[in-house]
Amino acid sequence: MTKVMTDKLAEYFNTLDVPFSPSEFDFSQPVVASRIPLRQCLGDDWQWLPGSSLNSPVKTELASIKHIIAIASGKGGVGKSTTTVNVARALAAMGAKVGVLDADIYGPSVPLMLNRSGQQPATHDGKIMQPIESVEGIKANSIGFLVADTDAAVWRGPMASKAFMQLFNETQWGELDYLLIDLPPGTGDIQLTLAQNIPLSGAVIVSTPQDIALIDAQKAHKMFDKVNIDSLGLIENMSIFVCGECGHESALFGHEGAKQYAQASSIPYLGALPLSVDIRQYMDDSEEQSLTQKNFSHFYEAVALRLAIQLSGKAKQNYDKQQLQIPIQQLQ
Numbered sequence: 283m284t285k286v287m288t289d290k291l292a293e294y295f296n297t298l299d300v301p302f303s304p305s306e307f308d309f310s311q312p313v314v315a316s317r318i319p320l321r322q323c324l325g326d327d328w329q330w331l332p333g334s335s336l337n338s339p340v341k342t343e344l345a346s347i348k349h350i351i352a353i354a355s356g357k358g359g360v361g362k363s364t365t366t367v368n369v370a371r372a373l374a375a376m377g378a379k380v381g382v383l384d385a386d387i388y389g390p391s392v393p394l395m396l397n398r399s400g401q402q403p404a405t406h407d408g409k410i411m412q413p414i415e416s417v418e419g420i421k422a423n424s425i426g427f428l429v430a431d432t433d434a435a436v437w438r439g440p441m442a443s444k445a446f447m448q449l450f451n452e453t454q455w456g457e458l459d460y461l462l463i464d465l466p467p468g469t470g471d472i473q474l475t476l477a478q479n480i481p482l483s484g485a486v487i488v489s490t491p492q493d494i495a496l497i498d499a500q501k502a503h504k505m506f507d508k509v510n511i512d513s514l515g516l517i518e519n520m521s522i523f524v525c526g527e528c529g530h531e532s533a534l535f536g537h538e539g540a541k542q543y544a545q546a547s548s549i550p551y552l553g554a555l556p557l558s559v560d561i562r563q564y565m566d567d568s569e570e571q572s573l574t575q576k577n578f579s580h581f582y583e584a585v586a587l588r589l590a591i592q593l594s595g596k597a598k599q600n601y602d603k604q605q606l607q608i609p610i611q612q613l614q
């Protein structure tokens with residue numbers, strides 16, 4: 283992290299009077315995981331997954347989730363899952379009750395990043411799943427807990443959308459302050475299904491400073507705009523590369539492109555995170571859990587705080603299905 287960034291963050295924290303209650307996590311009752319196949323989880327619905335409509339009804343007890351936030355990017359590989367998991371950790375460390383829904387049906391990485399690979403959600407009735415809980419108390423569900431990567435990778439759009447809605451609807455999330463949804467990259471079926479079926483409080487867009495990533499980030503921003511979902515902020519990830527040996531800084535993917543786009547389009551700019559070996563190692567090392575004490579933890583804490591503050595006076599988006607039914611062509 284550069285000195286400019288640390289100075290800015292220090293300044294930022296100094297100006298905040300953060301209203302958070304102490305942690306109320308109960309670690310005494312861990313969820314018991316049992317190995318159950320997807321077919322059993324989905325029950326009879328499995329039969330009609332491939333041909334199902336995009337407009338699945340919302341069944342989840344939404345009242346128990348205060349805010350649902352989508353983490354999106356136009357382009358793949360820009361650090362959306364990394365952001366989702368670390369912002370979730372930062373929110374949880376502040377005492378919030380947090381859930382993560384890994385909607386990246388085609389490339390779920392949340393199980394690995396939360397050090398929960400190979401686990402599968404328990405179910406008492408063969409349908410409603412108990413989320414998997416991370417060591418920080420984050421409740422998570424992911425297609426990666428249910429099927430082998432190679433199975434989901436070949437699903438067609440409607441099938442993936444249906445699977446996503448089932449993960450959302452048929453997980454017993456319980457009371458949550460924040461449910462973060464890690465979207466797959468792009469502006470396709472799953473993003474539309476989400477926008478049309480789930481009352482989001484808003485979306486966070488992650489991009490690298492690269493032109494090609496920014497063009498796709500703009501598409502994601504416009505998609506959310508068209509379905510009346512607020513973009514809560516834009517994060518510039520992999521902003522600069524700082525050489526671990528000599529400290530030299532290189533703008534591998536360009537410089538401040540996301541910041542400039544955020545300013546030009548009036549999306550709150552949530553900050554920039556360097557391309558850092560420490561972050562890559564932290565995400566890959568499934569044994570290592572604690573975000574605090576890391577040299578990049580302040581960044582995620584700042585994003586988490588900012589989101590929490592932005593959302594504190596905001597109700598969940600008005601959920602008007604009629605209004606949200608926008609034909610796909612208009613979103614392209």
Ligand SMILES: Nc1ncnc2c1ncn2[C@@H]1O[C@H](COP(=O)(O)OP(=O)(O)OP(=O)(O)O)[C@@H](O)[C@H]1O
Nearest residue numbers: 358359360361362363364520556557558561562565
């Ligand atoms: N700031 C960073 N510095 C170094 N490595 C990073 C950074 N952000 C993400 N990574 C690494 O880049 C890779 C891709 O990140 P991640 O899976 O979060 O991206 P994604 O946008 O969710 O990808 P996908 O499109 O596949 O869902 C991971 O190996 C992650 O550890």
